[in-house]
Amino acid sequence: VAYHHGDLRNALITAAADLARSGGPGAVTIRAAARDVGVTPTAAYRHFADQQDLLQEAKYYALTRLSDAMNAELHRRPALDNRVQRALGALGAIARGYLNFALTEPGLFRTAFSQGGQPPALGIPIDDDPFRKLTEALDELLEAGYLPAARRPMAELAAWSLAHGYAMLLLDGPLQTFTPAEREEAYVRGLEIMAAGLGATTLSPDLTKALIGLAS
Amino acid sequence: VAYHHGDLRNALITAAADLARSGGPGAVTIRAAARDVGVTPTAAYRHFADQQDLLQEAKYYALTRLSDAMNAELHRRPALDNRVQRALGALGAIARGYLNFALTEPGLFRTAFSQGGQPPALGIPIDDDPFRKLTEALDELLEAGYLPAARRPMAELAAWSLAHGYAMLLLDGPLQTFTPAEREEAYVRGLEIMAAGLGATTLSPDLTKALIGLAS
DNA sequence: TGTACATCAGTGAACGCGCGTTCACTGATGTAC
DNA sequence: TGTACATCAGTGAACGCGCGTTCACTGATGTAC
Numbered sequence: 001v002a003y004h005h006g007d008l009r010n011a012l013i014t015a016a017a018d019l020a021r022s023g024g025p026g027a028v029t030i031r032a033a034a035r036d037v038g039v040t041p042t043a044a045y046r047h048f049a050d051q052q053d054l055l056q057e058a059k060y061y062a063l064t065r066l067s068d069a070m071n072a073e074l075h076r077r078p079a080l081d082n083r084v085q086r087a088l089g090a091l092g093a094i095a096r097g098y099l100n101f102a103l104t105e106p107g108l109f110r111t112a113f114s115q116g117g118q119p120p121a122l123g124i125p126i127d128d129d130p131f132r133k134l135t136e137a138l139d140e141l142l143e144a145g146y147l148p149a150a151r152r153p154m155a156e157l158a159a160w161s162l163a164h165g166y167a168m169l170l171l172d173g174p175l176q177t178f179t180p181a182e183r184e185e186a187y188v189r190g191l192e193i194m195a196a197g198l199g200a201t202t203l204s205p206d207l208t209k210a211l212i213g214l215a216s
Numbered sequence: 217v218a219y220h221h222g223d224l225r226n227a228l229i230t231a232a233a234d235l236a237r238s239g240g241p242g243a244v245t246i247r248a249a250a251r252d253v254g255v256t257p258t259a260a261y262r263h264f265a266d267q268q269d270l271l272q273e274a275k276y277y278a279l280t281r282l283s284d285a286m287n288a289e290l291h292r293r294p295a296l297d298n299r300v301q302r303a304l305g306a307l308g309a310i311a312r313g314y315l316n317f318a319l320t321e322p323g324l325f326r327t328a329f330s331q332g333g334q335p336p337a338l339g340i341p342i343d344d345d346p347f348r349k350l351t352e353a354l355d356e357l358l359e360a361g362y363l364p365a366a367r368r369p370m371a372e373l374a375a376w377s378l379a380h381g382y383a384m385l386l387l388d389g390p391l392q393t394f395t396p397a398e399r400e401e402a403y404v405r406g407l408e409i410m411a412a413g414l415g416a417t418t419l420s421p422d423l424t425k426a427l428i429g430l431a432s
Numbered sequence: 433t434g435t436a437c438a439t440c441a442g443t444g445a446a447c448g449c450g451c452g453t454t455c456a457c458t459g460a461t462g463t464a465c
Numbered sequence: 466t467g468t469a470c471a472t473c474a475g476t477g478a479a480c481g482c483g484c485g486t487t488c489a490c491t492g493a494t495g496t497a498c
Binding site: 030041042045051 | 487494
């Protein structure tokens with residue numbers, strides 16, 4: 001319903017998203033959002049309980065855009081006949097969309113995964129959720145006999161962790177100085193290792209034991 | 217040299233590190249550090265150019281502690297005869313130390329990888345650098361015939377990304393609600409996939425093509 | 433359809449906070465003779 | 466060894482900033498009759 005302003009709540013969310021885009025989560029303040037909309041800070045309190053509440057909306061927005069980026073990449077890929085090709089293609093598209101978004105919209109990416117508030121959920125809140133598609137791709141790899149059953153549980157998390165860690169190391173970590181060519185190279189190498197690891201036979205008990213060690 | 221205070225610079229760095237430990241990078245301020253040491257904020261400007269400079273020292277401290285944690289885990293593992301076992305053991309120890317540190321000292325971990333200032337370097341600044349040991353472990357896997365040569369370049373980054381991403385998803389992301397048992401389970405699965413991926417044969421061209429797609 | 437009234441979105445001013453940083457200074461330490 | 470002096474680490478006060486949040490209010494919108 002439109003009163004004085006029209007739709008101040010959404011206008012403030014948009015302003016918060018723009019702030020997040022250009023300045024990351026720390027730039028999302030009630031005062032700045034109100035200023036950008038051309039309204040008094042007090043007015044924002046009609047629509048948000050506090051600053052945390054506004055930031056939460058910016059996080060949700062950022063997550064939605066991340067989701068869009070992954071879906072866009074999924075739709076760009078050609079349809080493939082072979083099940084394993086199709087499933088690995090989906091995996092690659094999701095990873096590619098994730099990285100593209102992180103590099104293209106670092107402020108939003110950092111906001112989506114910033115500390116505090118509700119953490120981004122695992123596949124529940126967003127329509128057309130790419131996390132579910134990742135799950136489906138891994139299920140398909142299992143059914144096609146590519147992925148050993150013992151390795152199926154939580155395999156999503158390994159893929160996600162790899163992409164997420166790589167994005168973070170590029171944005172804020174030691175890989176900041178990478179050229180685009182180096183970024184692409186490292187991306188391809190990492191993805192190949194992941195795909196090969198999903199498809200490889202189980203490690204021998206000796207090697208597993210050496211690798212894992214003891215939980216401390 | 218000890219003047220009025222004795223060693224104010226180091227005292228301030230210690231205070232900054234404590235602030236980072238309990239409150240993350242955002243808690244590292246000149247005023248708070250000076251307050252904790254019992255000194256005027258102005259005094260800090262005798263030793264640091266500005267707040268960024270102090271934060272940089274806290275980052276360096278955090279990185280050193282992270283390095284310690286990995287080395288400690290490396291020393292805890294028994295020596296193994298088999299080259300591949302030894303190399304995978306080192307890989308696992310480094311990953312375990314990394315994760316342990318992130319979970320035990322989240323404030324320091326976030327500080328080490330916080331945005332701004334100098335990014336943590338790749339293996340140069342710290343004595344007894346675990347990144348170099350990771351490199352050596354991968355070289356050993358190559359020489360032992362476990363890791364195909366085509367997969368060697370930048371393999372460090374895949375392992376690091378996996379551990380880093382997993383740590384971040386645990387600390388600030390959707391895995392915050394994981395129980396210790398779930399954390400351990402996901403950790404083991406991810407590490408196995410990585411180790412298997414390093415040792416697996418090269419993917420077929422068809423699968424590689426489906427996986428990678430085109431750089432956009 | 434018109435009027436009195438209730439609702440409530442947004443205003444304007446102000447609060448207290450902690451921050452980074454600068455200024456003119458003081459007083460302890462080190463040094464030249 | 467003693468004294469005058471220079472150095473410089475730390476003080477105390479203050480600046481301006483942007484923030485979150487609250488208060489009493491105004492004036493436009495919607496509604497009851």
